[in-house]
Amino acid sequence: MAAPEDLATPAGPDAVLRALADPHRREIIRLVQGRELPAGQIAGNFSLTQQAVSQHLTVLKRAGLVDERREGTRRLYRFRRDALEPVRELLDEFWPDALERLKEVVERDHPRGSGPNPSRARPRPSRKSTT
Amino acid sequence: MSETTPTPTVVTASVRIAAPPGVVFPYFTSPVLITQWLAERADLDAQPGGVFSIDVRGNPARGTFIEVDPPHRVVFTWGIEGDAGLPPGSSFVEVVLEGDVDDTIVTLTHHGLPEAYRASHQEGWTEFLGVLAKVVPSSPLQG
Numbered sequence: 001m002a003a004p005e006d007l008a009t010p011a012g013p014d015a016v017l018r019a020l021a022d023p024h025r026r027e028i029i030r031l032v033q034g035r036e037l038p039a040g041q042i043a044g045n046f047s048l049t050q051q052a053v054s055q056h057l058t059v060l061k062r063a064g065l066v067d068e069r070r071e072g073t074r075r076l077y078r079f080r081r082d083a084l085e086p087v088r089e090l091l092d093e094f095w096p097d098a099l100e101r102l103k104e105v106v107e108r109d110h111p112r113g114s115g116p117n118p119s120r121a122r123p124r125p126s127r128k129s130t131t
Numbered sequence: 132m133s134e135t136t137p138t139p140t141v142v143t144a145s146v147r148i149a150a151p152p153g154v155v156f157p158y159f160t161s162p163v164l165i166t167q168w169l170a171e172r173a174d175l176d177a178q179p180g181g182v183f184s185i186d187v188r189g190n191p192a193r194g195t196f197i198e199v200d201p202p203h204r205v206v207f208t209w210g211i212e213g214d215a216g217l218p219p220g221s222s223f224v225e226v227v228l229e230g231d232v233d234d235t236i237v238t239l240t241h242h243g244l245p246e247a248y249r250a251s252h253q254e255g256w257t258e259f260l261g262v263l264a265k266v267v268p269s270s271p272l273q274g
Binding site for chain 1: 142143144145146147148149150154155158167168169233237239241
């Protein structure tokens with residue numbers, strides 16, 4: 001297993017998502033998800049310059065999505081599946097968090113026991129007492 | 132942890148709200164109300180076939196309403212514009228509101244997420260990665 005010498009602290013979901021928000025980078029990940037490939041061979045799959053592909057690989061490496069291993073002058077890349085863990089957790093929480101927010105908003109707008117919420121923009125009939 | 136725990140392709144969440152279904156239901160169908168809890172921008176035409184278009188933390192969620200049955204049930208398709216992994220209309224969200232005395236139990240089920248959502252299946256990564264790129268709001272994890 002390659003030592004993740006280029007990785008400091010785990011990237012966190014935002015960096016991972018930004019890295020993934022590019023179709024070329026997603027395609028790179030598909031290429032290296034099951035096997036390690038050298039940069040040149042990865043680049044051969046795209047009509048991009050090798051430099052452009054290298055830049056994408058750097059973004060992926062910094063997000064912790066790929067491991068880079070050097071073998072002589074070659075750089076080899078492989079997908080790191082555990083890099084997606086924080087994002088997977090985020091996905092799992094999206095709807096539960098949204099419903100918690102819904103609950104807060106509804107209960108704020110409609111507090112129990114106060115009848116029609118006075119802060120709602122509903123015109124009140126004027127009440128004039130006539131004696 | 133959990134690398135071997137299968138993740139379901141249907142996501143379900145529920146919450147109990149201290150208000151009756153008639154009060155809660157419009158929060159799914161009114162653009163003014165939905166922007167208070169789910170979206171920062173909304174264009175909704177709450178009838179079957181009507182547009183369901185919201186921006187969720189910058190992500191353009193696009194679909195159509197399939198079923199609108201106030202105050203019990205609303206179903207709309209869901210997808211992210213520009214995302215090949217989860218394109219508009221590719222999955223659907225079913226919301227059921229059940230009255231319980233003066234409360235509402237809201238149960239939301241998101242169906243049809245890509246097979247790739249199963250964390251333990253390597254062959255699914257392709258589409259899973261497409262989902263991740265756009266679906267998830269960029270907010271810090273709670274707790």
